[in-house]
Amino acid sequence: MRRLRILITFLFLFVNLYSSIAKEGSSTEKKTTRELPPINFRNKADDLFMEQNYNDAIETYQLALEKEIPNKAPVLKKIALSYSALHKTQESLKYIEEYLHKEYNPNILADSGFDTIRETEAFDIIEKRYIPQINxxxxxxxxxxxxxxxxxxxxxxxxxxxxxxxxxxxxxxxxxxxxxxxxxxxxxxxxxxxxxxxxxxxxxxxxxxxxxxxxxxxxxxxxxxxxxxxxxxxxxxxxxxxxxxxxxxxxxxxxxxxxxxxxxxxxxxxxxxxxxxxxxxxxxxxxxxxxxxxxxxxxxxxxxxxxxxxxxxxxxxxxxxxxxxxxxxxxxxxxxxxxxxxxxxxxxxxxxxxxxxxxxxxxxxxxxxxxxxAKNALFFKYQKSGLTDSLSKELKNNLIRLFDIDKIYKENHINLEMVATNLQTTRHNASQVINEHFNMNFNELINWYRIREAKEILDNNIAKKMNMIDIAYEVGYNNKVTFNKAFKKETLLTPSQYQKKIAPNS
CATH class of the missing domain: 1.20.1070 (Rhopdopsin 7-helix transmembrane proteins)
Structure with a gap:
């Protein structure tokens, strides 16, 4: 009986000891498993890339794309560079475009790593498609x-x-x-x-x-x-x-x-x-x-x-x-x-x-x-004008005096503002008076007076002592081209043609 007790006690201790050892072993195994560092595909691929082992680098980068960080743009760039190093143009360009979808930065195309495919027609198309360029x-x-x-x-x-x-x-x-x-x-x-x-x-x-x-x-x-x-x-x-x-x-x-x-x-x-x-x-x-x-x-x-x-x-x-x-x-x-x-x-x-x-x-x-x-006075520009009939007639007479006696049109830089100042009225009133009483706009009025004066010079044979450019300056033009154009518009002849036409009658 005593031996039986000793045997049972021994068996009980053995079972407890085995159970304790098993649990400790399992815990150690789990701890070891947890502490094993994960494989870093990105770093491994970078090492392969640096070693110029581009085929293996591409495979490893692709594993990184599947299993790792959400920022995939740098990895896509490395794959594109790897294919470029292998002279695989189409594959490289495919990943360049994928990179640009993730992170638009066309400066990637300037990377020296693409020099191996830079001269290809396909790469040139990609450059023209994405790189900013102004001509x-x-x-x-x-x-x-x-x-x-x-x-x-x-x-x-x-x-x-x-x-x-x-x-x-x-x-x-x-x-x-x-x-x-x-x-x-x-x-x-x-x-x-x-x-x-x-x-x-x-x-x-x-x-x-x-x-x-x-x-x-x-x-x-x-x-x-x-x-x-x-x-x-x-x-x-x-x-x-x-x-x-x-x-x-x-x-x-x-x-x-x-x-x-x-x-x-x-x-x-x-x-x-x-x-x-x-x-x-x-x-x-x-x-x-x-x-x-x-x-x-x-x-x-x-x-x-x-x-x-x-x-x-x-x-x-x-x-x-x-x-x-x-x-x-x-x-x-x-x-x-x-x-x-x-x-x-x-x-x-x-x-x-x-x-x-x-x-x-x-x-x-x-x-x-x-x-x-418009050539008539019934257009809506002046419907709300404050210019009375009496003032309009007075301004008209003053304007005629300004042109016929003072010959203000001979001023090279004459403008509507200058005429209005001389009439002591507003620019708007001066414009209205010209349109209503002369049936022409300001520029047409200036040209009419200037060409009339030029014709008088030519008709009176004074022109024999003057060049055409001198006549142009005399009547207020800055250059001969503008003078000729205005003269022909008014008379249908150039100044020279007009002079020849009147010569037989001189």
Whole structure:
């Protein structure tokens, strides 16, 4: 019995000891397992890359992409560099583009590690697709767009232009400028640096026609707007409603879309592009017909000055050039035909419009109100004028004395402000008196007096002792070219031709 107790006790102690050892072993094994450092694929791949073992480095980097850190851009760059070292151009470019999707930094393309594939055509395409670059043409586009924004402000706040007309023409110039600045960003690849420029000009696609149409209507017919005219803004309102969700996208998503589009339109964007082009062509053609009718009717109006008609004609011609170029561009785009020439021609037409309007704003700002150069006194510029009939006649007599006796027109730098000062009245009143009593504008009046004096010099044989340039200076011109042009406009002959014509009668 005693031996049995000893045996049971021994067995119990043995079981407890074995259990304790087993638990300790299991705990040690778990602890050892937990303390084993994980394999760092990124570091291992970097070591392989430094050893120029590029194939193994690529495999290890790809494992790192699958299992490690969320910031994958540096790893994608290393894979691209590894493929470049192996002279595998397409594979390298694939990972370059993946890198740019994750972290847009085109400076990656300047890395010397890509020198092995830099001279390839495929790499050159990628550089042109993503690296910002400005040439003389894109610089001109930027310059014209900035001029357009400047003109928008200047014209909009010019109190001498009809209030409705200036809103329409300034909005028209602003629309042009938005399109040109957007095209500049696209052509120079700066759109990737400014993702919020995504579709910035698309919302204005259907404003071009209505703005010019109603502007022509205002300056030729003194048209007063009605509530029903708002129907012309419905296409623009609808496209803005459609685009608002796209405008509100995060910058990262806009950048992703722009980079995707750099390689060609997706099916969704292709459909969107085709729809907008077709609708814009329809809009331009429709309003082109409306504008042409108004323009042709205005050219028959005998109450408008030649200067005014020429200005409208030039605006109409530039508009027509843009219309034709855009329609051809749209047709070629829809049929997947190269559009290079006509793409640039439509930009050229828009640039011409802005530059011509800029020139007009500087040289003859009154034309922006259109009817302000009418030959009769019944146009709306002076409807609210405070100039009485008696004061108007007095200013007229003083003006005649100023020109006939004082011959103020001989001043080289004469302007309306100078004449108004001499008449002791406002610039506005001086302009009104000239228009109402002489049926011409200020510049026409100055030229009429100068050419009359030049003809008197030629008729009296005084010219035999004077050169043509001396005659030009004598009557107030700064150069012979301007003198010849003004003389021919008045007499249909150049000064030399006129002199020869009168010579037999001398």
């Amino acid at each position: 003389i043409w894109t610089f001109i586009y930027l310059y014209v767009a900035l001029i357009g924004f400047y003109l928008t402000v200047i014209i909009h706040f010019n109190k001498k232009i009809d209030s409705v007309a200036k809103i329409l023409i300034s909005a028209f110039i602003f629309t042009h400028s938005i399109f040109i600045i957007h095209i500049f960003l696209f052509l120079t690849n700066y759109q990737f640096n400014f993702p919020n420029s995504y579709l910035i000009s698309t919302g204005f696609s259907f404003l071009y026609g209505p703005l010019l149409y109603f502007y022509f209507k205002r300056i030729t017919q003194q048209y007063t707007f009605k509530v029903k005219d708002l129907i012309h803004l419905i296409p623009t309102l609808l496209i803005f409603i459609y685009l608002i969700p796209k405008y509100l996208l995060p910058i990262s998503e806009k950048l992703e879309i722009l980079i995707n589009e750099a390689s060609g339109y997706t099916s969704e964007n292709s459909t969107e592009f085709i729809t907008i082009v077709v609708l814009k062509v329809i809009s331009l053609l429709t309003y082109g017909v409306f504008i042409r009718k108004i323009y042709l009717k205005s050219q028959l109006d005998s109450n408008l000055s030649d200067e005014n008609k020429i200005w409208k004609k030039n605006i109409y011609r530039i508009h027509f050039l843009y219309l034709i170029c855009y329609c051809i561009y749209g047709f070629l785009s829809l049929n997947n035909i190269s559009v290079g020439f006509f793409f640039n021609m439509q930009i050229f037409a828009m640039a011409m419009m802005i530059l011509y309007l800029g020139y007009s704003a500087n040289a003859q700002p009154d034309v922006f109100s259109g009817v302000l150069n």
